[in-house]
Amino acid sequence: MAEAARTDATWHEAVIRALKDNNVRLVVYVPDNALKPLIAAVHEDEFFTAFVCAREEEAVGIVCGAAMAGLKGIVLMQTSGFATLANVLASLAVAAQIPAVLMVSERGTLGDFQPGQAIVCRTMRPILQSLGMEHHTMTRLEDAHFMVDRTIRQAHLTQMPAALILSPLLTANRAKA
Amino acid sequence: MITRTNSKVMNRLDLTKRLVAKLKHEEAVIGGIGNANFDLYTAGRRPQNFYMLGSMGLAAPIALGVALAQPKRRVFALEGDGSLLMQMGSLATIAMVAPRNLAIVVWDNGMYQITGAQKTATAEIADLVAMARGAGIAQSAWAKDADDFERMIDEALKNDGPWFIGARTDAETPKIQTPREPVVIKDAFMRGLGGKQS
Numbered sequence: 001m002a003e004a005a006r007t008d009a010t011w012h013e014a015v016i017r018a019l020k021d022n023n024v025r026l027v028v029y030v031p032d033n034a035l036k037p038l039i040a041a042v043h044e045d046e047f048f049t050a051f052v053c054a055r056e057e058e059a060v061g062i063v064c065g066a067a068m069a070g071l072k073g074i075v076l077m078q079t080s081g082f083a084t085l086a087n088v089l090a091s092l093a094v095a096a097q098i099p100a101v102l103m104v105s106e107r108g109t110l111g112d113f114q115p116g117q118a119i120v121c122r123t124m125r126p127i128l129q130s131l132g133m134e135h136h137t138m139t140r141l142e143d144a145h146f147m148v149d150r151t152i153r154q155a156h157l158t159q160m161p162a163a164l165i166l167s168p169l170l171t172a173n174r175a176k177a
Numbered sequence: 178m179i180t181r182t183n184s185k186v187m188n189r190l191d192l193t194k195r196l197v198a199k200l201k202h203e204e205a206v207i208g209g210i211g212n213a214n215f216d217l218y219t220a221g222r223r224p225q226n227f228y229m230l231g232s233m234g235l236a237a238p239i240a241l242g243v244a245l246a247q248p249k250r251r252v253f254a255l256e257g258d259g260s261l262l263m264q265m266g267s268l269a270t271i272a273m274v275a276p277r278n279l280a281i282v283v284w285d286n287g288m289y290q291i292t293g294a295q296k297t298a299t300a301e302i303a304d305l306v307a308m309a310r311g312a313g314i315a316q317s318a319w320a321k322d323a324d325d326f327e328r329m330i331d332e333a334l335k336n337d338g339p340w341f342i343g344a345r346t347d348a349e350t351p352k353i354q355t356p357r358e359p360v361v362i363k364d365a366f367m368r369g370l371g372g373k374q375s
Contacts, residue, residue: 026245049245051274053238054266061235061267065207065242068227068363069250070372073242091231092239096359 011144011170012038015103016045018148019074022156024101025049026066026073028059030081034105034171039076056081057088064098072156075100079107082163083120086127093161094131101155102163103148106137110168128163135163138170181285181304181345184319189213189284189346192323193220193255196282196330200225202251204334205243205370208355209236209256211291213284215351217255224369228355228362234263237271237281244276247370251278251334258285258299265308271339272313280333280340281309286348294348309341317341 008014015038019027027042027050029035042050053059056077063073082104093100108114108121128135134154136147148164155162189212197220200206205225208214213236214228227243229236240254261268261283271279287300299305309317316338320326326344333340355362 026242051270053270055264057232057235058238058264058267058270061232061238062242062245062270064235065239065244066246067242068367068372069205069243069246069370071242071246088232088235091359092229092235095231096363098363 008141008145010037011138011141011166012041014141014144015148016041018145018152020047021149022072022152024072024074024152026063026071027076028053028062028073029076030056030059030078032078032105032107034078034166034168035076056084060085060088060093060100060102063100064092067098067100072152073101075102077102078105079121079124080117082124083127086131089131089133089161094133097159098161099155099159100161101152102161103166104163105166105171106168110172124165133161133163135165137165137167139167141170144170179319179321179325181299181306181319181343184343184345185322186345186347187320187323187326188349189286190216190219190349190351192326192344192346193217195323195327196253197221197223199327199330199334203369204251204253205240205247206253206255207236207240207243209254209260211257211260212351213255213257213260215354218355219351219353224365226369227366230355230357230359230362234260236260238264238267240279240281241267241271241274241276243370244279245274248276248278250370251280254279254281256281256283257290258283258287258305259289259297261305262297262303265312268309268312268314268341276339277337279338280342282342282344284344284346286346288348290348290350306341306343314339314341317343319343319345
């Protein structure tokens with residue numbers, strides 16, 4: 001795809017374009033305020049099958065099932081939701097080598113008001129590292145499409161799960177986003 | 178009306194064999210962690226079987242993903258009562274998404290059989306079929322006996338779902354266990370579904 005030639009006005013447009021470039025049609029999420037424009041966009045676009053579910057573990061199960069049957073998907077969640085996932089990632093996606101791609105909006109840092117979010121946030125990267133999962137933090141609009149595109153591509157080529165962390169630098173920094 | 182209380186206590190392996198015998202069109206079956214998938218493995222090594230070795234409670238969500246990816250294929254999730262109690266919310270998701278090709282079978286023996294037969298809440302009061310119906314899966318029922326179970330499977334193979342089938346089962350333990358080879362299991366399942374050619 002013409003990565004360098006295109007520019008996106010917003011981070012969520014860059015994500016949508018990368019999902020389409022990789023034929024990722026299934027979007028399952030537990031919502032977050034930072035994800036609001038992306039969730040609205042996938043619901044409005046007929047390209048996507050998008051729906052909410054009750055728990056993040058469930059969403060990983062759905063996307064793993066779909067991946068094994070030939071439909072690419074992504075799970076959207078916030079940091080506290082990611083913290084519920086260590087067991088399902090270890091025993092399903094990592095153990096069976098299923099390319100579940102996660103997108104986590106990062107709460108608990110850069111000005112969060114919730115003590116619980118700030119504490120659970122510290123567990124996210126250590127869990128990803130312990131599981132040996134590829135993960136990247138998205139901070140700049142200019143890199144957004146490239147990071148999503150390449151992460152999805154690698155996940156499916158290597159049959160490994162991966163996580164993309166959406167930093168407030170990307171989603172809340174109005175001067176940049 | 179058939180309820181949990183007046184439905185017959187059956188045998189999980191026997192019912193699993195009856196189900197598998199009816200699968201003539203490469204239907205996918207997701208075997209939940211523990212005894213549900215051990216009995217599925219015992220009932221026959223089908224390439225369209227996925228045996229869960231972890232992620233307790235996710236048989237129905239995994240089956241939903243398969244059903245969405247391949248709407249022409251019928252998909253069954255076989256789950257235990259303890260597992261299903263972990264992810265009751267997934268029934269609401271399934272009711273909302275309403276895949277026509279999905280059926281969930283719950284083996285309800287009222288216990289966490291594999292960890293030492295501790296009681297689950299279904300042994301006391303909880304009714305999983307009522308909970309499924311409450312979640313919005315209108316076609317939810319207890320199997321009265323083995324013949325009734327077979328009739329319900331026939332219906333799920335023929336008519337639009339989603340379906341939720343409750344079966345009370347006894348305490349018989351599986352004779353053999355599924356090999357602990359998650360990558361091999363996944364690879365075989367993907368090939369069985371035509372999702373991997375090479």
